[in-house]
Amino acid sequence: MIDISSSSNKYQISHEQIFYRSQIISEETLGRIKSNIGELLSINNFFLANKNRHNALSFIRQNVSSTNLVYRVLFEIKIPSDYKFQKQRPVIDVTQFSSDEYTTLFFIGSIFRINTVIFDINNDCWIIELTLYDERTNEDFSQVFAFLNEHHTPITLANLLRRICPNSAKQFYKHLLKENSDSSSRLECYRGLGLCSYSCEDYEQALIYFEKALEMEPDDPLIKSSLHNSIGIVYAQQDNIDQAQTHFSQALKYSSLPLHIACAHYNLALIYGKQCLFDEELDHYQEAFEIRTNQLPSNHLQIASLFNNIGIAYSNLNEYDKALSNLRKALEMRLKLLPENHIDVARSYANIGAVYVKTEEFRMALEYFNKAQLLFENQQPIPEEDIQQINQNIKIVNEKLQ
Template identity: 25%
Template sequence: MFSKLPFIQTHHAGDKYIFWLDLTSSHYANEATQWLRPHKIQFIPKEVNPLNILKVQPIEGFRSLLVNKNFTLRFGAKDEFSFDETVDISVYVDYSELRKSADCIRNWSEIFRKCTACGKEKLGERSDDNHLEKFSLVWLGANADVQKNQEMKRKLRTTINHCKEFDDADECKNYIEQTSKDDRLVLLISNQLARQIVPSIHQLRQVLGIYINSEDKNNDEKWSREFPKLKGVNVEFNELISQINEDHSNQKKMEEPLWINMFTTIDDAGKSTTGINGQFVFSQLLIDCLLRLKYNEMDKNELISCFEKECKGNQLELDRLHKFQKEYSRDKVLWWYTCDSFFYKTLNAALRKQNIHMMFLYRSFIIDMYHQLEHYQSKSPVRVYRYQLMSIDELSSLQKSIGQFVSVNSFLSTTNQREIAEFYMGDRTQQVDLERVLFEIIADPKVVMTKPFADISTLSHFADESEVLFMLGSIFRINSIIRDDEQVWVIEMSLCGDDEHSLKHVLGDMKRKIGAGETTLCTLGKVLWTMGKFDLAKKYYTRCVKELSHNDPLLLIAYDDLANIATQQNQYEESIQWSQNLAELKERMLSNDVVKTRETIISIHFGGLKATLTIFSLNGYVLNKLLDF
């Protein structure tokens, strides 16, 4: 039932929950009402705008109810989420509507924080704060002077664009704990709240560094010495900003989230599209599909709009964005990728998080990078290096995979100068529960088939770093892992071709089903559908429908697949609607006068589904035949 409710908002009044049902048909609103009333849950009729009510609360309070009843709550646009067959009902909430009210962000009550923590394991990590970059600044105890506060924030955002402010230590702690371990947080805390929060969050992987704006520097420095992540204690705010900026220039190079996907060569392991090997096959298939998917200005404009929204209020980044729009050219793509701007930050974050829609919007630039790497492909074997801080668990997983394969989930930046990589290693005493790792990679261009690599020193913004860049999706074999005399783990890997791993037959078969040549939005939808990402698949099928002319034969596939996906999700009314659209399209195509003048044969193959429409004229009579629908 609730999967049909596009929007649900909540308000907390005393100990009562109030729900608002908006943009919901009367049929489903009535069903929702019948469920809410027996549970003594109040609601606001859809005709009333809850944004007029003070202290509107986000949907978090609904979590505990759902968890106890084996429901799943999902944030964000409905199209963004995969169908989950392990739960009875999925509730989808478009959080962008909530964010329209500043009160929704500011007024988090204690009961909602507890509900959030209660449902954390079941419901996954927080996703109501979906920024595009992996680094964020968390500011606890901002200055009460609003004007001064805004000026400080402006300065901070010149280093790290995304800034989240808190006044309450518990609320801040909850936010940090729910942040993905793959994200990186830099914390700025006033000295009044530092002792309250630092001990409880210091050990978290996502916490990169902590800085204290102190009124009693000597006293705060004494107790803070036991916390290695505490990088600075300063009275002057400008001094803190300078230190954060200096530290971050190195942090962003060595504190990348783990950039590899592991897969195994165990017999028959590749036959499943789930699990580790399934993820590998899917990522390779997705890259292949996106590289062959034609792009248009509408997609580029949508991407630019995302950047503008992300950088709102950050004039430095907005100026860079406008310069990018004005000066970008395909032959300069690697220069833009290597300079310190939104382009590098957001692209890598999207790739590592597997944010498929951002990858889709970014595909024209990914294609440009592919062609540049292909054009400047290294002609002789190289030995390159990359430094990485890694958790003990991450290192352990690699140690168990010696002789196995890994693929990179982003463009892989390396250097052919070992001393440059070692320069970023830093002091061992400054690391907390992290191991220093040096990747030593041997790459022979003879094995390159579809994933090029190149020395981009002459094309890079930083020519002195001797950078060698590997294509997104490159595959490597782990040869050995040893610990040297400097207590650095050295992981030797070698670049592999597409035909060297045991999943080549599975991957090859799936690529053949996609077909050669240019792919379409229907192709992308099918890839996502195959991998069980039903709602995301529907998003691109629907996008395809909107972009096609009303008699385009590709609509036959789109309508049919949309009907089948809806059926698999038990959304039968939606399935019937798409089936009706399909029937109407067939009738329209059969009655089209154009078919009376010539023979048209349209064959579309994808996976196990085949659609063939043959229309031809004979002796003045029109004979129309539909096959396999």
């Protein structure tokens, strides 16, 4: 915490500076921003931006396509030369923790004035110009900022740092463990260390930290559920199927939030699929599907993923009509929600082709395999395993057609 805070002390400006952040937003959110030009916008999460406009535009052009449901936007954030940094440090230079140059963090609750919203034809995205708002100009926000000051805890900062640089976050969590005797804070530190280790693919160490957190016997059932889920994920990554199943079952037992319950069902379905227990796999996918369709928008990518996996489960049970119906729904949703060259679109084509092989409709299978192959070959980085599998499938189908 000392290192991060001290960096903000050095962050002073003598002239206007501009930072850029690219992302996608929903049609509804874009509409609200456009209809409130001149008004104020507050963010409800940490907000990372940097000074390189070209990199921000390149990232969004390469990774995200606009659709009728989501839009590409570039936020241009101005910090006026007369802006005085506040006690709660809403702006922090975190370049040392990031792989990008001149990276800046805007804190939860930072407020901006919406200046303009313009569509850039050349870059095929919306440009949203914001100015960091000086709270000193309006006392109405004093209570809001007082609340935010009280809730910026070291654990909050450690959790943020984990998203930027897991290795640095590890040191921060370890420092907090030495400084804290409070059991809930120590539990969060062990959990954070486990997540850092997992993201660095150090699965054995991740298990040690997650188990330490669980040994502290958290009172909150949701925390227990989350820890069991994390442990299950690590065991699944290690192909320790029995242990993964045990912990996912415990995650399901302790969870009371619908989407957490759906996540546990989904993970159990994956485990049963690996065991070739396809009836049980399908049951858990359908449980997850029922919950997520009630809790999420109908066009959510998690729904598409469930259609895809339910389709594969039906295929494994030799119920090919149901398999194709679900796989086509997954493909339709992915084409609407993702760039048309996205790897998940390619995998949807491949999955449909695999069902047509089972029904011995080889020309249809070849058509879908060819579409998948074209998309796989244009991915960066190249998905070697997917390409190897699709080439093998195409070879088999061509032999059947001869």
